[in-house]
Amino acid sequence: MxxxxxxxxxxxxxxxxxxxxxxxxxxxxxxxxxxxxxxxxxxxxxxxxxxxxxxxxxxxxxxxxxxxxxxxxxxxxxxxxxxxxxxxxxxxxxxxxxxxxxxxxxxxxxxxxxxxxxxxxxxxxxxxARSRRAYEEELRRAKRKAEEAEAAVRQLAEELECRVQQRTQERDRIWRISQDILAVAALDGTFHSFNPAFTRILGWSEEDLPALSALGLVEPDHLPQLRQVLERLSAGDPVERVDLPLRHKASGYRWLSMAIRPEGDALYIVGRDITEERKQAEVVRKMEDALRQAQKMDAIGKLTGGVAHDFNNILQVIAGNLELMRLEFAGDARAGHRLQQARFAVDRGAKLASQLLSFARRQPLQPVPTNLGRVVRELDDLLRRALGASVEIETIVAGGLWTVSLDRNQLENALLNLAVNARDAMNGEGKLTIELGNAVLDENYAQQHPDVDPGQYVMLAVSDTGSGIPPEVAEQIFEPFFTTKPEGKGTGLGLSMVHGFVKQSGGHIKVYSEVGLGTTFRIYLPRVLESEAREPDVRGKPADGGAETILIVEDDQAVQATTVEMLSSLGYKVLKAVDGQSALSILQSGIQIDLLFTDVVMPGPLRSTDLARKAQAILPDIAVLFTSGYTQSAIVHGGRLDAGVELISKPYRREDLARKVRHVLDKAKTAAPKKPGDDVSTPESSRLRILVVEDNPDSQHMLCELLGVLGHSARGVSSAESALDALRSEAFDVLLTDVGLPGKSGVELAREAVEGHPSLRIIFSSGCGGIKEDGLAALCLPKPYNLERVMDVLARSAKQP
Missing domain, CATH: 3.30.450.20 (PAS domain)
Structure with a gap:
């Protein structure tokens, strides 16, 4: 223990x-x-x-x-x-x-x-106390941060509340002023609410709720599309964009481009009105289609023109020889039958070339002011014979019909083409209605059809009770070589020829058709403010000849030979030349020639039109007749023959040639004789040597021609530098210059010219007044000018000191 x-x-x-x-x-x-x-x-x-x-x-x-x-x-x-x-x-x-x-x-x-x-x-x-102080400081800091955070939260809450209020106000403001449609709808498309833009765009107001539904507003053809959209939205999938036409309360439909988002049992819709955009896009598309069509037409036209000239020359040789053989074998029925069959083949070839040129708008037209009612009535017998007794024809012509300018022969061909097509669509039995009336195509129609200029037109409608044209076929009917007929029954060029003729005449053609109910072609030709010109119809006249002298200018030896023989057989004295220069030599020889009969397309430097002008200067009473298989633009501008020009197209028959030559000769003989004072030529003593300076080739050529008609000697150059060279090598009385020139101006040219030639008179061809500067005195020939203005300015120039 x-x-x-x-x-x-x-x-x-x-x-x-x-x-x-x-x-x-x-x-x-x-x-x-x-x-x-x-x-x-x-x-x-x-x-x-x-x-x-x-x-x-x-x-x-x-x-x-x-x-x-x-x-x-x-x-x-x-x-x-x-x-x-x-x-x-x-x-x-x-x-x-x-x-x-x-x-x-x-x-x-x-x-x-x-x-x-x-x-x-x-x-x-x-x-x-270091750790404790740090702890206490941290506590104080945390407390301070907590207080700051609490204050920040309070501030944020206040700001959020303010923002919510602002956004609510902004949402309400946007709802009120938005240019786009804002709407809330149920999943089945029934509208709960919408903004004022909905009313402005579609016309419906809040009073129309709640019975208003998208299913009831959408255009019926788009109803399946809308149902698919609603199914997607019901599945919770938003729709980024859907374009649909919705019915306006007053009338019609407006296209909306919509974005739709589903949230719960509601659909939130934002819609933009794209009606005008779609119209503009449609116009642009049509313009692009028109451009492609124009480019295609141009390509076909160039190809057609190149082929037509040689093809018609070949047909002319064949036709001419057939005509001559028909005279030789006049008593041989068997040979005559064969020759007739060959002539029919030539006619078919000529018609084919003509249809190609018409489609490509290269056919030379000879328009005159015309009343369509009279032309249609005159064709009544021809149409009845062509269509047969089983086709009933009704013609309706409105009163006060306006005048149009057109080639009557081409119109008859177009109308006959439409009538024959209608007969085939009716299987030879039914009713054909031809209706004529005045019409106005407005800006709205022109926007939908970019090839149309708004204005006043005469409408020609051809309607049948045939089988109609399916939409996919209607889009192609004006295409060359397109046909629904069996092989050998049609070339597919008839309607394309009609289309080309109408467009070349400045008109518009539209087709309306329903399968099983029939088809209507409406042709609109522009009104002209001129009275009808009653041109004589030479087709029914006798094929008489004469004893006059005719100069034939034709580079194709075979065509020349047959033409010479046909005219000789008609009694005419015939001279011949292979080009313009050799023909001019014959004209200058002093031989009396009554008719210059020249091909339009000529080799050599001298054009056929220049040859004709020089011929009329040498022989004022000479008649001129052109011929060609393809006119290009020498005598045809804007698809129409120049005023006063006479033309016979290749290939031509002997009878057609006889009638045309006789008509041109008689027309020249019956021209009103000149009255005293009508002579605009200038006496020899008053003739001037005039230097014309103009960089526009057409203006230069026309001015020189006017001066030549007045009897003056005119030389044309295109620049100031060329003019100074001409002044150094030749003597001139008058310098007639345009102010705006490439390089030196006309004023600078005039100053230099006067320094070297003090007596030279100066005339400015411009829109200016008289010019007097630094001792330079000049007169003005305002553009555009005519013969009287040229005469006046030259007369005033002669009075200058």
């Missing part, structure tokens, strides 16, 4: 243990006398501060170690009060270390007294 330790020994152990705990405690201990003298410190204090024990014990340094605490404990005012209390609890101070750094600490002090109650010593426990 263990014995208890000796009390004195135990007390000693306890004292040693207490000392050890004091010395090595985790906190610092410091004991001082009431006056601040340090009497004891432990190792922790020395470790924290870096002081040596000997530097502290016995020293009065408490106030140096804890300056603020020293004041608290030993200040003459505060200290006694604290001492009287006998303790201090966790006051925060800073401990000054040996190296001068300061360490945050907490002080717990106890005042010990003696038996008499007098202060004996102060025992101070010092705690390291």
């Amino acid at each position: 263990n014995q208890p330790p000796d009390s004195s020994a135990f007390s000693q152990l306890l004292e040693e243990d207490t000392e050890e705990l004091y010395e090595n405690a985790p906190c610092a201990y410091l004991s001082t006398l009431p006056d601040g003298t340090i009497i004891k410190v432990n190792a922790t204090f020395l470790e924290w501060t870096g002081y040596a024990r000997t530097a502290l014990v016995g020293q009065k340094r408490f106030q140096a170690l804890l300056p603020v605490a020293g004041k608290v404990f030993y200040d003459t005012h505060v200290g006694p009060l604290l001492i009287m209390q006998g303790f201090v609890r966790e006051l925060a101070f800073e401990l000054v270390c040996e190296n001068g750094q300061r360490m945050p600490v907490l002080l717990n002090s106890v005042l010990k007294r003696d038996a008499a109650g007098n202060p004996l010593l102060i025992r101070t426990t010092i705690l390291d």
